Amino acid sequence: MRKNDRISACGRTIDYEIVYSKKRKRAAILVRPDMKVEFRAPQGLSADTIRGMVEGKARWIFKKLEWFEANKLPDQKKQYCEGEIYLYLGRYYPLRIIFVNNVKKPQAFFKDSELTVEISENTSEDQLPFLVKESVWNFYSKRAEEEVAKLLNIYSKKLGVATPIFKVKHQKKRWGSCSAKNVLRINFQLIMAPSKQLEYVVVHELCHVKEKNHSARFWKLVRELMPDYEEYKNSLKKDGWKYVL
Numbered sequence: 663m664r665k666n667d668r669i670s671a672c673g674r675t676i677d678y679e680i681v682y683s684k685k686r687k688r689a690a691i692l693v694r695p696d697m698k699v700e701f702r703a704p705q706g707l708s709a710d711t712i713r714g715m716v717e718g719k720a721r722w723i724f725k726k727l728e729w730f731e732a733n734k735l736p737d738q739k740k741q742y743c744e745g746e747i748y749l750y751l752g753r754y755y756p757l758r759i760i761f762v763n764n765v766k767k768p769q770a771f772f773k774d775s776e777l778t779v780e781i782s783e784n785t786s787e788d789q790l791p792f793l794v795k796e797s798v799w800n801f802y803s804k805r806a807e808e809e810v811a812k813l814l815n816i817y818s819k820k821l822g823v824a825t826p827i828f829k830v831k832h833q834k835k836r837w838g839s840c841s842a843k844n845v846l847r848i849n850f851q852l853i854m855a856p857s858k859q860l861e862y863v864v865v866h867e868l869c870h871v872k873e874k875n876h877s878a879r880f881w882k883l884v885r886e887l888m889p890d891y892e893e894y895k896n897s898l899k900k901d902g903w904k905y906v907l
Contacts, residue, residue, distance in 0.1 A: 669713050671720035680712055685875075691719055693726035695903065740907055742794040748777050749904060750802075752856030759794060761785070768793045770801035799832075799850075799907060806830045806853040806860075813864040814846075817887055823871050837898070838863045840870035854905040855898065862894040 663682040668675055678691075678699035689707060692700040701712055716723070740746060746757045750772075758776040761783040768781040779794050807830045818825040828846040833839075839847045846867045852860045865888045873880035884891050 665709075667709060667713065669716050669720070671717050672724060674724065676716060676720060676723055678716060680709070682707075689715060691716065691723065693723055693730070695730050697727060697730055699723060699727075740795070742791040742798065748798070748907075749854035750777065750805075751853065751860075757794075757798075759790075768797035770797040795907075802853050802907065803830055803850045806848065806850040809853065809857070809860060810848050810864055813861055814868065817865055817868050820887055821868060821872065821883070823868075826868070826871055837902070838867040840867045840874075842874075844871045851905045851907055854907070855901070856894075858894045859898045859901075862888060862891050862898065865891065866895075 665680040665682075666677070667680060668677045670676075676699060678701050680701045680703055682703050682705050684705045686702060686704045689704060689712070690702045692702060694700065699716075701716060703712060740748075742757070744757060744759050747754050748757055749755075755772065755775065755777040758773075758778045760778060760780050762780050763783060765780055765782045768779055768785075770777065770779045772778065777798070779797050781790070781793060781797070785793060810828055810830060814825050814828060826840075826844045826846050828848060830850045831847050832851070833847065833849045836847075837849045837852055841847075846864075848863060848867065852863055865884055869880055869883040869887070873883060888894075
């Protein structure tokens with residue numbers, strides 16, 4: 663459950679989102695690079711108690727917000743226009759748009775070290791970015807499904823579990839998740855990352871089939887499957903802001 667609230671402190675206002683979780687035992691405040699503040703709360707913690715805790719951390723919150731403002735990352739939102747640069751498995755490719763006859767649906771593919779989209783020459787200027795975006799997203803999603811399927815087949819055998827059902831989805835705040843019924847969800851934008859970062863996320867979520875929390879036993883499983891996982895966990899934290907379509 664989510665709820666929005668705000669407080670006034672130090673002559674300024676802090677807007678924050680309360681995210682309740684039945685699994686959470688301790689409260690935590692998260693200041694995100696997009697300048698949003700989240701209060702992650704155990705189920706049942708009152709709004710008044712949360713306000714008091716946010717007020718107590720107000721100076722720390724403002725310092726974090728100021729740091730993120732001073733070190734703001736460049737806007738990665740794509741315009742889907744000719745020449746724009748796209749990441750795929752850690753490599754950069756320029757976008758090329760080709761107008762052709764008799765194309766019912768735009769198609770994206772790699773050709774001559776370029777991310778190419780073939781589209782009908784009758785496409786209007788207003789429609790162009792939307793149709794290019796749709797074709798790129800479909801192409802990336804399909805490729806992500808193929809890569810995730812390969813990794814799950816390999817690592818499920820190593821872990822000694824049946825290959826779980828998985829879904830490749832667009833997720834704003836998560837690279838992956840594992841449901842109570844062991845359905846894995848992997849963010850398709852990870853296909854932009856180097857293959858080892860994608861591999862780490864797949865291994866991480868697969869290990870949740872056996873261990874639902876982040877206990878020592880969970881991390882032991884991850885390390886057994888991927889001994890150097892920490893390198894890719896850390897590089898994903900550092901570079902993940904780039905993986906935006």
